[in-house]
Amino acid sequence: QSALTQPASVSGSPGQSITISCTGTSSDVGNYNLVSWYQQHPGKAPKLMIYEVDKRPSGVSNRFSGSKSGNTASLTISGLQAEDEADYYCCSYAGNSAWVFGGGTKVTVL
């Protein structure tokens, strides 16, 4: 089970949009619509932001959106705000009740 590939860091100015990619394989991201995204602030537990590729849990801002094409999933944050500065992880179901995470992306608000 190899980790999904994410960029180490992404940055943007307040109000801008940024996109984080998450590349897997045909055995995980490409095979299941069970891709989720988590936000993690330092010292805190991860928080679910997107599930099943493009669904938002109740209470998550509509500035967060998800998509998928082939083996690559993406998280877009629009109208970037200071509070969005955090680490973001993608996760995909990989079959046989196993999960695989991305290496994480540090989002910096300039």
Added chain:
Amino acid sequence: EVQLVESGGGLVQPGGSLRLSCAASGFTFSSYWMTWVRQAPGKGLEWVASIKQDGSEKYHVDSAKGRFTISRDNAKNLLFLQMSSLRAEDTAVYYCARDSAGTIDSWGQGTLVTVSS
């Protein structure tokens, strides 16, 4: 409100054992798959193990097979992770998490396991 509270972490010598517990509340524990995920210091998240609602199916990451065992007590709303033959690379914060129909949707605050002599 879903609550997951881990306990049992601490300092252990290489080769030692430790049992982590997770107390669940705010939902029908016996209706959900449950999962352990860990995060080494300064590193990313790693899935460790998952268990079916009735405990009849258990899955572990390759690096944990034969050393870690996930289990649960539905009568007490408790999830466990028995860890043995611990190595330095097992040092991490261990999170208990709920799997809701294919999404890990709720997390505990984590418990730190440090493997060091």
